[in-house]
Amino acid sequence: MSKDTILIVEDETDLAEVVACNLEREGYLVLRARTGEEGLKMAGSRLPALILLDLMLPVMKGGWLPTP
Numbered sequence: 001m002s003k004d005t006i007l008i009v010e011d012e013t014d015l016a017e018v019v020a021c022n023l024e025r026e027g028y029l030v031l032r033a034r035t036g037e038e039g040l041k042m043a044g045s046r047l048p049a050l051i052l053l054d055l056m057l058p059v060m061k062g063g064w065l066p067t068p
Contacts, residue, residue: 004049005029009039011057
């Protein structure tokens, strides 16, 4: 039985991989984005149940606002 979809928005590949592997092992479908822009597109098209969001993303901070 498949669980909900979780989107991980994280620019550190190793950290995203560890989190994703653990979630997938529990049966979740995991989507990964490395940038805020990519995360916005995925969230809008896939409507995940949960978004794990890095607040210190380059270019676009985790609050989805452009960096001044």
